[in-house]
Amino acid sequence: MDKVFxxxxxxxxxxxxxxxxxDNGQxxxxxxxxxxxxxxxxxxxLVLLEDANLVATVRRGREKLHYLNPVxxxxxxxRWIGKFEHTRLxxxxxLKKVLEDSDE
Amino acid sequence: MIDIAKFKPRIVYVTYIAASPERVWQALIDPAFTRQYFFGFAIDVEPRKGGAFRLLAADGSTHVSGEVTEWSPPNRLSVMWKAVGMKDFGDLPECLVTYDIAQTGEAVRLTMTEAHQWDAPDDLLSGGRAGWPAILSSLKSVLETGKPLSIKMEPPKEMLAALERLKAR
Incomplete structure (x- = not known):
């Protein structure tokens, strides 16, 4: 977890x-x-991100593709968001999305 | 005939699990496990290449059906998925779901790859984007602590809207 932060x-x-x-898979x-x-x-x-498991790579032919890994x-x-908090959050x-979009 | 080489990975998720490759494999193919971490769905799979694959809802209805394209315990399971049980999902082209299990030190590195043979729009992938991290973290929790995570998920609104648009075309 330290690595992720x-x-x-x-x-x-x-x-x-x-x-x-x-744009995933670049x-x-x-x-x-x-x-x-x-x-x-x-x-x-990218090496650091892969080491923290935030980026996953796949070899496809001669290409190495990078994917965001949000796991x-x-x-x-x-760990910190309780099971009852999901809906409220x-x-x-x-709400935040709607309000911020309307400002554009 | 489906050409697997044409499938391009669109979603790749990785998690590390403190368990043996055999246990992780078991968790992928045993309905008693999948019911705990895969939104309640029970897997029903014929253990061989070319075997039938299904994900069954609690009422016994089929949610996803497909065919095993690779069966290499305990390292690689690849399945051609076709969503059938969800309203509006029936016309979607199949996608290829692959699990790779690799021992790394004390832990196992589990990689899930969702590959498509067409340029599936991003909003159509949003269901998988939201669902897979929950499934994988819950699978990890079942194996490491014996308990799944209590995740409540809403239906993937964005994905359903995208399916509507696809149908209207």
């Missing part, structure tokens, strides 16, 4: 997770496009 503590790594959330090359990071930096961040985050949520998160 450490991995998430960095904005560049969160940005990489956001990119995979928007190659390193695709991830590097339009990012203000060197390829080496992206590689380094550790789910496990963290399960979902309602709050829906």
């Amino acid at each position: 450490r991995a998430l503590a960095d904005p560049s790594r969160r940005q990489l997770l956001d990119r995979l959330h928007a 190659t390193l090359g695709a991830l590097c496009e339009r990012l203000a990071m060197t390829r080496q930096a992206v590689t380094k961040h 550790p985050i789910h496990e963290i949520a399960e 979902a309602a709050l998160s829906d």
